[in-house]
Amino acid sequence: MIRVALVDDQPLVRAALQMVIADAPDLELVGEAGNGIEAVKLAAEAAPDVIVMDIRMPEMDGIEATRQIVAGPAGAQIIVLTTFDDDAYVYGALQAGAAGFLVKDMALEQILDAVRVVAAGDGLLAPAVTRRLIKDFAAVRTQKPSPVRELSAITSREREVLTLIGSGLTNAEIATALTISPATAKTYVTRLLAKLDARDRVQLVILAYEAGLVGTP
Structure with a gap:
């Protein structure tokens, strides 16, 4: 069972998600919050x-709120809700440790499905939007690690x-592309996280862009 918390200052947004979570057998809503202060408290108390x-x-x-939760002991994965004109906010969320991004009109x-993906530690959300944002974020970082190192x-x-x-x-798509099992793909991802001292998959994407492994579409 995946424990989910919703943080949004719009009750209607939370209510809509409440309904679909209630119908999902593998998801459990463990709390809601209407601002960042409440979110930090909720993360500590409900352990989503x-x-x-x-x-x-x-x-x-x-x-x-993301920065404080990631820095604390709660261990929750955070998906940020964004819109297409929120690039500057998303860059800040990346730095704060967000694990993925959703577009509000999804x-x-x-x-x-995105919640399930992040809970499994697999994948980056809203791929077309997220790749653009992360690529731009990597380009404007003032302190870039050396790709060679x-x-x-x-x-x-x-x-x-x-x-x-x-x-x-x-991971499943990587397995198909390289003709390996999903378990082997997951093992490679785990090794990369350890070898590159990356906190999560988002940081691996940033490293891939900085190293020139992924170019402009």
């Missing part, structure tokens, strides 16, 4: 696996996997 987090909220925005079932410890096969991660592929 995934938090769906709005960015623009009163009192404390989703970026600061179908509700797609949002639930960062990638010198990985094998050629791991480099192939990193390239596919940077292109937004899930």
